Amino acid sequence: MATKFDAIMARRGEIMRNALGMDYSVFERSPVAFDYEGMMTAHGYSLEDIVRIQTEAGVGNTPLLELRNLTDLVRSISAPGMGARIFVKDEAANLAGAFKDRRASVSIHVAKEKGYEGVIAATSGNYGAAVASQAARNGLKCIICQETFDSRKIGQPEIIEKGRICESYGAEVVQMTVGPELFFHMVELLDQTGYFAASLYSSFGVSGIETLGLELAREMTALTGAPPTHVVVTHAGGGNTTGTARGLKRAGATDTQIMSASVDLSGLHMASDNDFNRKSFTTGHTGFGVPFATWPDRADVPRNAARPLRYLDRYLTVTQGEVFYITEAMAKLEGLERGPAGNTAMTAAVSLAQELPRAATVVVQETEYTGAGKHHWSQLNFAKQMGVGVCSGDPANNVPGKVIVIPEALEQIRARDFDVARMRKSYVRNALKNAPEGYVPTADDVAFLAADTNSDAAAVEAILAELKEA
Amino acid sequence: MSLDVAGIQPNTVDSDRWPGVARTAGRALYAALVIALVATPADLRLAGFALVAEAAIVALMMWVKGFALGEAAGGEELTIETMTGRHVTGALSAVNPGYYITYGDPIPELTRVGRDLRAKLAAYRAGEAGPAGANAEGGER
Numbered sequence: 001m002a003t004k005f006d007a008i009m010a011r012r013g014e015i016m017r018n019a020l021g022m023d024y025s026v027f028e029r030s031p032v033a034f035d036y037e038g039m040m041t042a043h044g045y046s047l048e049d050i051v052r053i054q055t056e057a058g059v060g061n062t063p064l065l066e067l068r069n070l071t072d073l074v075r076s077i078s079a080p081g082m083g084a085r086i087f088v089k090d091e092a093a094n095l096a097g098a099f100k101d102r103r104a105s106v107s108i109h110v111a112k113e114k115g116y117e118g119v120i121a122a123t124s125g126n127y128g129a130a131v132a133s134q135a136a137r138n139g140l141k142c143i144i145c146q147e148t149f150d151s152r153k154i155g156q157p158e159i160i161e162k163g164r165i166c167e168s169y170g171a172e173v174v175q176m177t178v179g180p181e182l183f184f185h186m187v188e189l190l191d192q193t194g195y196f197a198a199s200l201y202s203s204f205g206v207s208g209i210e211t212l213g214l215e216l217a218r219e220m221t222a223l224t225g226a227p228p229t230h231v232v233v234t235h236a237g238g239g240n241t242t243g244t245a246r247g248l249k250r251a252g253a254t255d256t257q258i259m260s261a262s263v264d265l266s267g268l269h270m271a272s273d274n275d276f277n278r279k280s281f282t283t284g285h286t287g288f289g290v291p292f293a294t295w296p297d298r299a300d301v302p303r304n305a306a307r308p309l310r311y312l313d314r315y316l317t318v319t320q321g322e323v324f325y326i327t328e329a330m331a332k333l334e335g336l337e338r339g340p341a342g343n344t345a346m347t348a349a350v351s352l353a354q355e356l357p358r359a360a361t362v363v364v365q366e367t368e369y370t371g372a373g374k375h376h377w378s379q380l381n382f383a384k385q386m387g388v389g390v391c392s393g394d395p396a397n398n399v400p401g402k403v404i405v406i407p408e409a410l411e412q413i414r415a416r417d418f419d420v421a422r423m424r425k426s427y428v429r430n431a432l433k434n435a436p437e438g439y440v441p442t443a444d445d446v447a448f449l450a451a452d453t454n455s456d457a458a459a460v461e462a463i464l465a466e467l468k469e470a
Numbered sequence: 471m472s473l474d475v476a477g478i479q480p481n482t483v484d485s486d487r488w489p490g491v492a493r494t495a496g497r498a499l500y501a502a503l504v505i506a507l508v509a510t511p512a513d514l515r516l517a518g519f520a521l522v523a524e525a526a527i528v529a530l531m532m533w534v535k536g537f538a539l540g541e542a543a544g545g546e547e548l549t550i551e552t553m554t555g556r557h558v559t560g561a562l563s564a565v566n567p568g569y570y571i572t573y574g575d576p577i578p579e580l581t582r583v584g585r586d587l588r589a590k591l592a593a594y595r596a597g598e599a600g601p602a603g604a605n606a607e608g609g610e611r
Contacts, residue, residue, distance in 0.1 A: 069591055072591055072594055072595060072598075073587060073590060073591050073594070075594070076590060076591070076593075076594035118554060141553075141554040141555070142554070143554055148533075149531070149533075151531075153531075157571045160569065160571050161569075161571055164569045164571070167535075167553075170553060171553065172534070172535070172536070172552045172553040172554045172556070173535070174532060174533075174534055175532065175533040175534075176530075176531065176532045176533075177530055177531045177532075179530050181530050181532075185532065192556070193554070193556070324577075324580065325580070325583060328580045328583045328584065329583055329584070329587055331584070332583060332584025332587065332588065333584070333587055333588070333591070372571045372572050372573055373571035373572075375573050376577075376580075377573045377574055377575075377576065377577055377580075378571065378572065378573055378574060380574075380577045380579075380580075381572075381573075381574030381575060381577070382574075390577065390579060391579065392579045406577075406579040406580060409586075410587065410590070
């Protein structure tokens with residue numbers, strides 16, 4: 001058995017190269033630096049090409065809605081003259097119910113064009129549904145690998161629902177218990193089948209999100225006369241932040257502030273069998289957000305196209321209870337019954353809008369479908385079954401995995417700033433850790449690290465000096 | 471691996487509970503298999519994965535669904551053909567596996583949220599509109 005495992009892992013580079021249809025080594029400049037823009041544009045599609053691919057795929061051009069009731073409620077608790085207008089991009093209107101359709105549509109288009117017979121993705125989230133839906137439309141076979149169960153075979157209901165929808169679109173779903181063998185088995189399947197690796201983190205997928213930024217800039221300009229002053233993005237692996245911000249920039253919205261938002265799951269371990277069913281959120285949380293932002297290249301591609309530290313201006317965290325409260329409020333106030341993922345950013349937006357003048361515009365750039373398993377009631381009932389407490393009170397007392405505290409009033413919702421400077425430092429440390437021991441960064445490396453952390457050479461040099469001392 | 475958590479979705483029933491699994495009565499029946507994953511914790515550590523201590527001691531299992539290519543009873547070896555046409559062999563864990571995820575009971579901590587916020591909104595708008603009740607449609611923009 002060990003031989004089979006070793007044999008696959010030894011050939012991992014070659015297998016992934018064949019499955020991605022792209023050689024990443026041509027972009028490498030040093031053990032630290034690589035040509036990010038070169039990698040992002042190597043597919044040769046212009047933004048207009050991607051818009052065309054997505055229009056044919058039934059993806060994009062989702063409704064942009066102004067949330068007048070929520071805005072007035074925020075104003076009712078804001079200082080005089082404060083309370084930004086809040087908008088939402090209803091991405092649940094995409095074919096398979098989430099912005100992930102934008103990613104999948106480009107990946108599946110590429111797989112089809114390159115002549116692959118099928119596609120494989122490792123995902124327990126909406127991306128699986130998106131890949132399966134697009135594969136169905138293109139007549140490609142599809143395998144989705146999911147981390148579904150804890151060791152007692154208790155399934156997280158949201159992930160079970162995602163498995164169901166993938167099967168409904170004709171995909172083969174491989175369900176596993178918690179652990180790193182998900183990645184190993186995906187590589188084994190890629191080798192066995194010769195299918196395309198529809199990675200969440202490829203340049204195809206992340207380029208597909210740029211159209212969302214483009215639509216936001218255009219539609220907000222048509223509606224309010226200017227691009228949004230702030231866009232709030234639910235942040236997990238960082239692709240959503242990266243793609244949206246790139247699209248906004250390409251549309252000329254260079255002044256728009258990019259706010260990443262995640263559910264705070266500090267204290268819970270993502271690879272833990274015990275914690276797996278006590279998270280109550282399967283995505284959009286700090287358990288993905290922080291490690292992927294501070295080391296993007298931990299992904300299933302040699303170089304991750306999602307590099308959120310390049311783009312985010314602030315990283316806000318909210319509690320589980322706050323997000324469930326806002327999810328309930330969105331249905332009751334705005335007629336939008338949607339899943340918790342997009343409502344993570346919505347929760348941060350409710351807090352952020354109170355800090356901003358009435359002339360400011362805050363756009364929450366996604367919603368996702370909901371239903372049995374995904375619904376916030378499903379998650380809270382499941383949490384109770386798993387021994388997690390649910391009560392009303394001050395969300396400051398929320399403890400992930402132990403007690404979910406639902407706010408008693410809107411005033412109690414307060415997003416917290418995660419220290420972005422600390423994330424930048426952590427990223428630089430990880431970049432050095434992944435280079436050969438004793439490697440001394442060149443001037444080109446410093447310039448790359450500055451761009452990759454949205455800082456400058458002096459700031460990177462200071463971090464490097466500090467790390468050297470330690 | 472016995473499951474004693476009451477009220478959990480029935481589709482999460484322990485795969486070891488074979489008596490509940492019907493015998494596949496021939497070909498083309500949709501079935502689920504359970505397979506022990508090929509990698510042991512020791513393999514994973516050798517390959518450089520940092521395992522959380524508790525993840526290393528639990529069973530690493532995989533479930534795959536497809537059309538039965540023979541006959542088996544629960545727990546017996548069976549080969550299936552998956553939706554993509556792969557042939558996979560493992561222990562039969564379910565026949566015609568379904569989905570039983572639900573919404574569950576209303577959450578008491580949430581049921582009042584809509585009522586309270588609508589009342590708060592109405593009060594705010596009444597105040598913004600002033601005593602004459604003008605501009606009742608919305609507040610200042």
